[in-house]
Amino acid sequence: MLNRPSMRVDVGGIEMKNPVMTASGTFGYGLEFSRFLDLARLGAFVTKGISSRPWSGNRPARIVETRAGMLNAIGLQNVGIEVFIKGKLSKIREIDTAVIVNVVGREIDDYVEVAKKLKDQEGVAGIELNISCPNIKYGGISFGQNPNLSAEVTQAVKRAAPNKPLIVKLTPNVTDVAAIALAVESSGADAISLINTLTGLAIDINTRKPVLANVTGGLSGPAVKPVALRMVWQVARAVKIPVVGIGGISCWQDAVEFLIAGATAVAVGTANFINPKVTLEIIEGIERYLIKNKMRDVYQLIGSLVTDEPGPQGKTDCCA
Numbered sequence: 001m002l003n004r005p006s007m008r009v010d011v012g013g014i015e016m017k018n019p020v021m022t023a024s025g026t027f028g029y030g031l032e033f034s035r036f037l038d039l040a041r042l043g044a045f046v047t048k049g050i051s052s053r054p055w056s057g058n059r060p061a062r063i064v065e066t067r068a069g070m071l072n073a074i075g076l077q078n079v080g081i082e083v084f085i086k087g088k089l090s091k092i093r094e095i096d097t098a099v100i101v102n103v104v105g106r107e108i109d110d111y112v113e114v115a116k117k118l119k120d121q122e123g124v125a126g127i128e129l130n131i132s133c134p135n136i137k138y139g140g141i142s143f144g145q146n147p148n149l150s151a152e153v154t155q156a157v158k159r160a161a162p163n164k165p166l167i168v169k170l171t172p173n174v175t176d177v178a179a180i181a182l183a184v185e186s187s188g189a190d191a192i193s194l195i196n197t198l199t200g201l202a203i204d205i206n207t208r209k210p211v212l213a214n215v216t217g218g219l220s221g222p223a224v225k226p227v228a229l230r231m232v233w234q235v236a237r238a239v240k241i242p243v244v245g246i247g248g249i250s251c252w253q254d255a256v257e258f259l260i261a262g263a264t265a266v267a268v269g270t271a272n273f274i275n276p277k278v279t280l281e282i283i284e285g286i287e288r289y290l291i292k293n294k295m296r297d298v299y300q301l302i303g304s305l306v307t308d309e310p311g312p313q314g315k316t317d318c319c320a
Protein backbone atom coordinates (compact mmCIF):
# COMPACT_ATOMS: atom_id res chain seq x y z
CA MET A 1 0.00 0.00 0.00
CA LEU A 2 1.28 3.48 -0.90
CA ASN A 3 1.66 6.13 1.80
CA ARG A 4 1.32 3.87 4.80
CA PRO A 5 1.22 5.91 8.01
CA SER A 6 4.37 6.02 10.11
CA MET A 7 4.09 3.70 13.09
CA ARG A 8 7.60 4.43 14.41
CA VAL A 9 7.96 5.52 18.02
CA ASP A 10 10.82 6.39 20.33
CA VAL A 11 10.45 5.16 23.90
CA GLY A 12 13.11 7.00 25.88
CA GLY A 13 15.81 6.30 23.29
CA ILE A 14 14.53 2.87 22.23
CA GLU A 15 13.59 3.12 18.55
CA MET A 16 10.66 0.90 17.63
CA LYS A 17 9.14 0.16 14.21
CA ASN A 18 5.68 0.26 15.78
CA PRO A 19 4.24 0.92 19.25
CA VAL A 20 3.36 -2.69 20.14
CA MET A 21 5.46 -4.66 22.62
CA THR A 22 4.96 -7.79 24.69
CA ALA A 23 4.64 -7.55 28.48
CA SER A 24 7.26 -9.16 30.71
CA GLY A 25 6.57 -12.67 32.01
CA THR A 26 3.90 -13.41 29.42
CA PHE A 27 6.19 -14.03 26.46
CA GLY A 28 8.93 -16.19 27.96
CA TYR A 29 12.37 -15.23 26.65
CA GLY A 30 10.75 -14.44 23.28
CA LEU A 31 11.91 -17.45 21.27
CA GLU A 32 9.16 -19.70 22.67
CA PHE A 33 6.70 -17.70 20.53
CA SER A 34 8.72 -17.83 17.29
CA ARG A 35 6.65 -20.71 15.90
CA PHE A 36 3.49 -18.65 16.22
CA LEU A 37 4.61 -15.31 14.82
CA ASP A 38 7.45 -13.47 13.14
CA LEU A 39 9.05 -11.78 16.15
CA ALA A 40 10.66 -9.18 13.88
CA ARG A 41 7.24 -7.61 13.32
CA LEU A 42 6.98 -6.55 16.95
CA GLY A 43 7.90 -3.04 18.03
CA ALA A 44 9.80 -4.65 20.90
CA PHE A 45 9.67 -7.62 23.17
CA VAL A 46 10.36 -7.67 26.86
CA THR A 47 11.93 -10.72 28.49
CA LYS A 48 10.66 -12.21 31.70
CA GLY A 49 12.23 -10.76 34.86
CA ILE A 50 15.95 -11.61 35.18
CA SER A 51 17.71 -11.67 38.55
CA SER A 52 21.37 -11.81 39.58
CA ARG A 53 21.09 -15.56 40.40
CA PRO A 54 18.58 -18.19 39.17
CA TRP A 55 15.24 -18.11 41.02
CA SER A 56 12.94 -21.12 41.27
CA GLY A 57 9.80 -19.07 41.96
CA ASN A 58 6.94 -19.92 44.31
CA ARG A 59 5.41 -23.29 45.12
CA PRO A 60 2.37 -24.34 43.02
CA ALA A 61 -0.46 -23.60 42.62
CA ARG A 62 0.86 -20.45 40.98
CA ILE A 63 -1.94 -19.43 38.64
CA VAL A 64 -5.71 -19.45 38.68
CA GLU A 65 -8.17 -18.19 36.11
CA THR A 66 -10.64 -15.51 37.25
CA ARG A 67 -13.86 -14.32 35.64
CA ALA A 68 -12.20 -11.67 33.50
CA GLY A 69 -8.52 -12.43 33.81
CA MET A 70 -6.09 -14.43 35.92
CA LEU A 71 -4.22 -14.34 39.20
CA ASN A 72 -0.57 -15.36 39.17
CA ALA A 73 2.04 -15.82 41.83
CA ILE A 74 4.88 -17.26 39.76
CA GLY A 75 7.45 -15.54 41.98
CA LEU A 76 9.72 -14.48 39.11
CA GLN A 77 11.17 -17.89 38.27
CA ASN A 78 14.07 -17.30 35.89
CA VAL A 79 17.46 -18.64 34.83
CA GLY A 80 19.51 -15.74 36.23
CA ILE A 81 21.62 -13.22 34.32
CA GLU A 82 24.63 -15.49 33.57
CA VAL A 83 22.58 -18.21 31.86
CA PHE A 84 20.43 -15.56 30.18
CA ILE A 85 23.45 -13.91 28.58
CA LYS A 86 25.18 -17.16 27.57
CA GLY A 87 22.19 -19.28 26.66
CA LYS A 88 19.43 -16.95 25.49
CA LEU A 89 20.71 -13.53 24.47
CA SER A 90 22.99 -14.86 21.72
CA LYS A 91 19.88 -16.15 19.89
CA ILE A 92 17.50 -13.34 20.81
CA ARG A 93 19.85 -10.63 19.52
CA GLU A 94 19.56 -12.09 16.00
CA ILE A 95 15.90 -11.00 15.84
CA ASP A 96 15.32 -7.70 14.07
CA THR A 97 13.38 -6.01 16.86
CA ALA A 98 14.16 -4.09 20.04
CA VAL A 99 14.89 -6.46 22.93
CA ILE A 100 14.21 -5.08 26.39
CA VAL A 101 15.41 -7.00 29.44
CA ASN A 102 13.18 -6.88 32.52
CA VAL A 103 15.30 -6.78 35.70
CA VAL A 104 14.25 -7.88 39.18
CA GLY A 105 15.92 -7.94 42.57
CA ARG A 106 15.48 -8.26 46.31
CA GLU A 107 18.01 -5.54 47.15
CA ILE A 108 19.28 -2.51 45.23
CA ASP A 109 22.63 -4.29 44.81
CA ASP A 110 20.88 -7.18 42.98
CA TYR A 111 19.39 -4.78 40.43
CA VAL A 112 22.75 -3.04 40.03
CA GLU A 113 24.60 -6.34 39.49
CA VAL A 114 22.26 -7.33 36.65
CA ALA A 115 22.37 -3.85 35.09
CA LYS A 116 26.19 -3.87 35.11
CA LYS A 117 26.20 -7.20 33.28
CA LEU A 118 23.76 -5.88 30.67
CA LYS A 119 25.63 -2.61 30.15
CA ASP A 120 27.97 -3.89 27.45
CA GLN A 121 25.69 -6.50 25.93
CA GLU A 122 25.04 -5.98 22.26
CA GLY A 123 21.44 -6.51 21.24
CA VAL A 124 19.93 -5.20 24.47
CA ALA A 125 17.96 -2.12 23.42
CA GLY A 126 16.99 -1.18 26.95
CA ILE A 127 16.31 -2.24 30.53
CA GLU A 128 12.91 -2.40 32.19
CA LEU A 129 13.20 -2.12 35.96
CA ASN A 130 10.56 -4.19 37.71
CA ILE A 131 9.94 -2.45 41.03
CA SER A 132 6.35 -3.60 41.03
CA CYS A 133 6.07 -7.39 41.40
CA PRO A 134 3.59 -8.28 44.16
CA ASN A 135 4.68 -11.94 44.35
CA ILE A 136 8.02 -11.88 46.16
CA LYS A 137 8.65 -11.31 49.86
CA TYR A 138 11.48 -8.78 49.52
CA GLY A 139 12.21 -6.29 46.75
CA GLY A 140 9.82 -5.79 43.86
CA ILE A 141 6.73 -3.96 44.99
CA SER A 142 8.28 -2.77 48.26
CA PHE A 143 10.49 -0.45 46.19
CA GLY A 144 7.69 0.61 43.88
CA GLN A 145 5.29 1.63 46.65
CA ASN A 146 7.68 4.15 48.14
CA PRO A 147 8.76 7.25 46.15
CA ASN A 148 12.13 7.53 47.92
CA LEU A 149 13.07 3.87 47.39
CA SER A 150 11.80 4.03 43.79
CA ALA A 151 14.06 7.01 43.20
CA GLU A 152 17.03 5.32 44.88
CA VAL A 153 16.89 2.11 42.84
CA THR A 154 16.28 4.05 39.60
CA GLN A 155 19.30 6.24 40.21
CA ALA A 156 21.52 3.28 41.13
CA VAL A 157 20.58 1.31 37.99
CA LYS A 158 20.96 4.33 35.70
CA ARG A 159 24.43 4.87 37.14
CA ALA A 160 25.31 1.20 36.60
CA ALA A 161 24.22 1.16 32.93
CA PRO A 162 24.09 4.80 31.75
CA ASN A 163 24.26 3.76 28.08
CA LYS A 164 21.06 1.68 28.16
CA PRO A 165 17.65 3.40 28.03
CA LEU A 166 15.87 2.73 31.31
CA ILE A 167 12.13 2.07 31.58
CA VAL A 168 10.82 1.90 35.15
CA LYS A 169 7.75 -0.31 35.60
CA LEU A 170 5.25 0.89 38.20
CA THR A 171 2.72 -0.87 40.39
CA PRO A 172 -0.97 0.07 40.51
CA ASN A 173 -1.04 -0.93 44.20
CA VAL A 174 -0.50 2.64 45.40
CA THR A 175 -2.65 5.64 46.25
CA ASP A 176 -0.81 8.22 44.14
CA VAL A 177 0.85 6.68 41.08
CA ALA A 178 1.81 10.10 39.67
CA ALA A 179 3.99 10.80 42.73
CA ILE A 180 6.00 7.61 42.10
CA ALA A 181 6.23 8.45 38.39
CA LEU A 182 7.61 11.92 39.14
CA ALA A 183 10.13 10.42 41.60
CA VAL A 184 11.57 8.00 39.02
CA GLU A 185 11.52 10.61 36.25
CA SER A 186 13.65 12.96 38.32
CA SER A 187 16.04 10.09 39.18
CA GLY A 188 17.03 9.21 35.63
CA ALA A 189 14.24 7.06 34.17
CA ASP A 190 14.04 7.48 30.39
CA ALA A 191 10.49 6.08 30.24
CA ILE A 192 7.82 4.61 32.50
CA SER A 193 5.71 1.51 31.98
CA LEU A 194 2.53 0.64 33.86
CA ILE A 195 0.66 -1.22 35.18
CA ASN A 196 2.04 -4.37 36.76
CA THR A 197 -0.60 -6.64 38.33
CA LEU A 198 -3.13 -5.66 41.02
CA THR A 199 -2.85 -7.71 44.20
CA GLY A 200 -5.78 -10.13 44.54
CA LEU A 201 -6.99 -13.25 46.35
CA ALA A 202 -8.95 -16.38 45.42
CA ILE A 203 -10.38 -18.82 48.01
CA ASP A 204 -11.47 -22.44 47.54
CA ILE A 205 -14.73 -22.57 49.51
CA ASN A 206 -14.59 -26.37 49.92
CA THR A 207 -11.26 -26.35 51.73
CA ARG A 208 -11.50 -22.71 52.86
CA LYS A 209 -7.88 -22.37 51.75
CA PRO A 210 -6.37 -19.81 49.39
CA VAL A 211 -6.14 -21.23 45.86
CA LEU A 212 -2.60 -19.95 45.40
CA ALA A 213 0.20 -21.32 47.59
CA ASN A 214 1.45 -17.74 47.94
CA VAL A 215 -2.02 -16.80 49.30
CA THR A 216 -2.23 -13.61 47.20
CA GLY A 217 -1.42 -13.16 43.53
CA GLY A 218 -1.39 -10.50 40.83
CA LEU A 219 -4.54 -9.87 38.82
CA SER A 220 -4.12 -9.28 35.08
CA GLY A 221 -6.23 -9.45 31.92
CA PRO A 222 -9.38 -7.59 30.79
CA ALA A 223 -10.53 -6.98 34.40
CA VAL A 224 -7.70 -4.52 35.03
CA LYS A 225 -7.98 -2.50 31.81
CA PRO A 226 -10.04 0.48 33.02
CA VAL A 227 -7.78 0.89 36.07
CA ALA A 228 -4.67 0.66 33.90
CA LEU A 229 -6.04 3.16 31.38
CA ARG A 230 -6.87 5.66 34.12
CA MET A 231 -3.37 5.33 35.62
CA VAL A 232 -1.64 5.66 32.24
CA TRP A 233 -3.64 8.82 31.55
CA GLN A 234 -2.73 10.24 34.99
CA VAL A 235 0.97 9.47 34.60
CA ALA A 236 1.21 10.66 30.98
CA ARG A 237 -0.15 14.04 32.09
CA ALA A 238 2.26 14.25 35.02
CA VAL A 239 5.61 13.40 33.38
CA LYS A 240 7.53 14.50 30.28
CA ILE A 241 9.13 11.12 29.50
CA PRO A 242 7.30 8.52 27.36
CA VAL A 243 4.86 6.09 28.95
CA VAL A 244 4.25 2.46 27.96
CA GLY A 245 0.62 1.44 28.61
CA ILE A 246 0.03 -2.07 29.97
CA GLY A 247 -2.99 -3.81 31.47
CA GLY A 248 -5.70 -5.95 29.94
CA ILE A 249 -4.97 -5.02 26.33
CA SER A 250 -6.68 -7.76 24.31
CA CYS A 251 -7.41 -6.21 20.90
CA TRP A 252 -6.41 -3.25 18.73
CA GLN A 253 -9.24 -1.10 20.05
CA ASP A 254 -7.85 -1.44 23.59
CA ALA A 255 -4.41 -0.42 22.31
CA VAL A 256 -5.84 2.64 20.53
CA GLU A 257 -7.48 3.71 23.81
CA PHE A 258 -4.12 3.59 25.61
CA LEU A 259 -2.43 5.60 22.83
CA ILE A 260 -5.19 8.22 22.97
CA ALA A 261 -4.75 8.37 26.77
CA GLY A 262 -1.12 9.35 26.24
CA ALA A 263 0.88 6.10 25.99
CA THR A 264 3.68 6.25 23.40
CA ALA A 265 3.62 2.43 23.17
CA VAL A 266 1.62 -0.46 24.59
CA ALA A 267 2.62 -3.87 25.94
CA VAL A 268 0.35 -6.89 25.69
CA GLY A 269 0.43 -9.53 28.45
CA THR A 270 -2.27 -12.04 29.40
CA ALA A 271 -3.89 -11.87 25.92
CA ASN A 272 -0.83 -13.72 24.51
CA PHE A 273 -1.95 -16.83 26.43
CA ILE A 274 -5.32 -16.81 24.64
CA ASN A 275 -4.07 -15.86 21.18
CA PRO A 276 -0.29 -15.96 20.64
CA LYS A 277 -0.69 -13.88 17.46
CA VAL A 278 -2.68 -11.10 19.14
CA THR A 279 0.19 -8.59 18.97
CA LEU A 280 0.26 -8.80 15.16
CA GLU A 281 -3.51 -8.28 14.99
CA ILE A 282 -3.09 -5.23 17.22
CA ILE A 283 -0.33 -3.76 15.01
CA GLU A 284 -2.52 -4.21 11.91
CA GLY A 285 -5.58 -2.77 13.67
CA ILE A 286 -3.75 0.38 14.77
CA GLU A 287 -2.48 0.90 11.22
CA ARG A 288 -5.99 0.52 9.78
CA TYR A 289 -7.33 2.98 12.36
CA LEU A 290 -4.70 5.57 11.36
CA ILE A 291 -5.57 5.16 7.67
CA LYS A 292 -9.32 5.38 8.33
CA ASN A 293 -8.85 8.53 10.40
CA LYS A 294 -6.45 10.09 7.85
CA MET A 295 -3.56 10.21 10.28
CA ARG A 296 -0.12 9.98 8.67
CA ASP A 297 1.80 9.37 11.87
CA VAL A 298 0.95 7.45 15.05
CA TYR A 299 2.12 10.48 17.03
CA GLN A 300 -1.05 12.26 15.86
CA LEU A 301 -2.98 9.69 17.88
CA ILE A 302 -0.78 9.63 20.99
CA GLY A 303 -2.22 11.81 23.76
CA SER A 304 -5.11 12.98 21.57
CA LEU A 305 -7.80 12.54 24.25
CA VAL A 306 -10.52 15.17 23.88
CA THR A 307 -11.66 16.26 27.34
CA ASP A 308 -13.19 19.68 26.72
CA GLU A 309 -16.70 18.39 26.13
CA PRO A 310 -18.39 15.11 27.05
CA GLY A 311 -18.93 12.74 24.11
CA PRO A 312 -22.02 10.68 23.39
CA GLN A 313 -22.08 7.45 25.36
CA GLY A 314 -20.13 4.98 23.24
CA LYS A 315 -19.26 1.34 23.53
CA THR A 316 -16.82 0.68 26.35
CA ASP A 317 -15.76 -2.78 25.22
CA CYS A 318 -14.87 -2.87 21.56
CA CYS A 319 -12.99 -6.18 21.26
CA ALA A 320 -14.67 -8.16 18.52
Ligand SMILES: Cc1cc2nc3c(=O)[nH]c(=O)nc-3n(C[C@H](O)[C@H](O)[C@H](O)COP(=O)(O)O)c2cc1C
Binds near residue numbers: 102
Ligand atom coordinates in the same frame (compact mmCIF):
# COMPACT_ATOMS: atom_id res chain seq x y z
C1 LIG B 1 2.17 -15.07 34.38
C2 LIG B 1 2.65 -13.65 34.50
C3 LIG B 1 4.00 -13.40 34.75
C4 LIG B 1 4.48 -12.08 34.86
N1 LIG B 1 5.80 -11.86 35.09
C5 LIG B 1 6.28 -10.57 35.11
C6 LIG B 1 7.69 -10.31 35.25
O1 LIG B 1 8.53 -11.23 35.29
N2 LIG B 1 8.10 -9.02 35.31
C7 LIG B 1 7.21 -7.97 35.22
O2 LIG B 1 7.62 -6.80 35.26
N3 LIG B 1 5.87 -8.19 35.06
C8 LIG B 1 5.40 -9.46 35.00
N4 LIG B 1 4.05 -9.68 34.82
C9 LIG B 1 3.13 -8.53 34.68
C10 LIG B 1 2.83 -8.22 33.19
O3 LIG B 1 3.99 -7.89 32.49
C11 LIG B 1 1.80 -7.08 33.06
O4 LIG B 1 2.33 -5.91 33.64
C12 LIG B 1 0.46 -7.40 33.73
O5 LIG B 1 0.12 -8.77 33.56
C13 LIG B 1 -0.69 -6.55 33.19
O6 LIG B 1 -0.86 -6.73 31.79
P1 LIG B 1 -1.92 -7.75 31.15
O7 LIG B 1 -3.24 -7.50 31.82
O8 LIG B 1 -1.92 -7.43 29.68
O9 LIG B 1 -1.43 -9.14 31.44
C14 LIG B 1 3.56 -10.99 34.71
C15 LIG B 1 2.21 -11.26 34.45
C16 LIG B 1 1.75 -12.55 34.33
C17 LIG B 1 0.29 -12.79 34.02
